[in-house]
Amino acid sequence: MTGDQATYDFVIAANRLPVDRGDDGEWKRSPGGLVTAMDSVMQNRDGAWVGWAGEPGEAPEPFDDSGMHLHPVALSAEEVRDYYEGFSNDTLWPIYHDVIVPATFHRRWWANYRAVNQRFAEEVAKVAAEGATAWIHDYQLQLVPAFLRKLRPDLRIGWFNHIPFPPVELFAQLPWRGQIIDGLLGADFLGFQREDDSWNFLRACRQLEGHETDGDTLRLDGRTVRAAGLPISVDFAGLDERARREDVQQRAAEIREQLGNPEVLMLGVDRLDYTKGIRHRLKAYHELLLDGEFTPPDVALIQVAVPSRERVEAYQTLKDEIELMVGQINGDFSTVGASAVQYLHQSFDRDEMAAMFQAADIMLVTPCATA
Template identity: 60%
Template sequence: MGTADFIVVANRLPVDRSGTEEGEEQWRPSPGGLVTALNPVMRQADGAWVGWPGQADLEVEPFEFDGMQLVPVALSAEDVELYYEGFSNDTIWPLYHDVIAAPRYRREWWQAYVRVNRRFAEAAADAAAEGATVWVQDYQLQLVPRMLRELRPDLVIGYFHHIPFPAYGLYSQLPWRRQVLEGLLGADVIGFQRVADASNFARAVRRQLRYDTKASGIRVPTEDGGARLALAKAFPISIDAEEYIRLAQRPDIVARAAEIRESLGNPKKVLLGVDRLDYTKGIRHRMKAFGELLQDGRLAVEDVTMVQVASPSRERVAAYVHLRDEIEQTVGRINGDFDTMDHTAIRYLHQAFPREEMVALYLAADVMLVTALRDGMNLVAKEYVASRVDNRGVLVLSEFAGAADELGTALRINPHDIEGVKDAIVRAVEMPAAEQGRRMRSLRKKVRDHDVSDWSSEFLEALDAVRRSRS
């Protein structure tokens, strides 16, 4: 039994290996919403983080980093291929994102998923003190809660699902649908991004397992013939709003935003898309809409430029390789048709940028395009809003992103409706300053009133309530 009273279990550790120096491992903090969200909690609680160090066949002993105890879980190259690229990202990811791409069901992937989930559960069980709280994160580890409960019934276990949970008609395709539900129901609190996701989960539980579900409580039978209550409800995730506000006011970042506009030829309006290169993000849809607006003469390349940042993603999964080719062909075609010597229609950047550069881009952009076909939350929408300390700019937001539930004064779109997307872009480009201000103030209040610390504290309060009910 370990000594940590609070443990996070996630696919990745919150650090990246940056080489070795004189035989010593060198680590740096990794970027990412989850790390930002949980860092403060980890520091307060003197917690441990269980995760994969990010490289295949890397065996590392537990170590301390930035006030956190890190517990690496080693994965072989085969584990990465079968559990991570296979089951997690070629079965679960497409299935849970409404089958935008076809999921593949392979038994050896599932076997690897079970095997690797058990390894994570055992590492957490070994690190946890008596009666500790363990918070499991996301779809790569859906079996961990039950495994952990079997190993350590004394623990209070939470699970948060960062991506959508699909409607029953889709979920029921999964050959291992019962095992996954039973895995998740090992947790005392199961959190989702949207109310609809929690409802989809409860319905799957009713249909598959025939358990009673009332309000957000699910009665899970126990071995002694009784039942315990698992709470399944929405806890929408957010961002560290104050950090974005601070960065947006830094003189060097404000100057960089002006420099970005200058480098684009000072167009009247800049449209921005920022996404992981993923088929769920609707990048092709927004480019198609923009290309048609140029074609129709409703926008002119001299006046409006689109910047698309698409950070590299899952470069060994075939669907992603194909997507990158498609998007780059589209960019080439639109730019070939509409560029002038002085103006480019789409400035496309297939790379990741540090947060400071992202905030400069948010400040430089008049219109933020979030056209996800399906998204658990989409924190980029919230980052853009938090960064707009001038109360200017327009957020065009897909109704299929979780953020649409909270960000009510954005211009909402159905990204499949290309005519509707085109109209929204034109409306955003032409929106008067007073209306921009009215909408943006309302959006910024939402993001500031519910930031990432509220998200984590609400979830942890729900886990504390479970602990109290046991004593």
């Protein structure tokens, strides 16, 4: 204990808390992939999660949810604009995804990114017990490991990237590339989705900062830092158990019936993001319809597009383009009572998603970038 502050042996830090506040003011579990992946890790563990609560202004008081201590971090409206919408999603995200859209650079964005990362490190330091493990997540918090190490050298610090790490030729476009590398090297272990990503990072350390590497490790200030590719997974047993429940099975049958009991039901589930290839998927589906390969209502497609970064201009444009394409496909090929495409721009709880998975015959996973 530090004063009245409870401390924990295991602390996660991510841009967002694993819950969202609903219109009724109640906290509900978020639908995001990071939350889904970390659920099984945090179950039955006396740990804390540090993150933004999703609303600008003062942070809510810390609270407990589903056996986990949640420690909110405050972000001002300016910081949301500069750190999150700006630097994280309009500077880093494009570079880390093969510059599918051009990256934008502003010194003010960087200044707020740095300030928010410092604040996250301070909040983690408050709730971490002596010798605790701190696990930092994703590209929004790449400076936290080094900031946290300065504050709490007793901690074991890990970091995991949930998106690709770019080749050095692309990463070198970032004016603050050296500071990002230094921030990440504050960790003891760096995890990446693919082995290629870890090699990209190690190559950047060598070529841009002059560090010597030995296999997947490098020595720094008397410490050994390791970088490795470790694909994230999900709690398969939990998903399987949910899918077999009678109410979920019944809901799956209802979904097929509501769609006119198609012979083949295809399902795509993605965040509304330009790296997920939703437009390309719809275009391919449209061409198959034009060629007569598919004929509604015998074949139907559900496309779930979970809202994402709606205040970022590139995402607003993408949303408009997708909705225009859906309207064209349905106008050309839908029949009374049966749409060629069921486009759902919303989030769903896990039971409903499990029912959709059960209802579908084919799952479409077609990202146009290796996210």
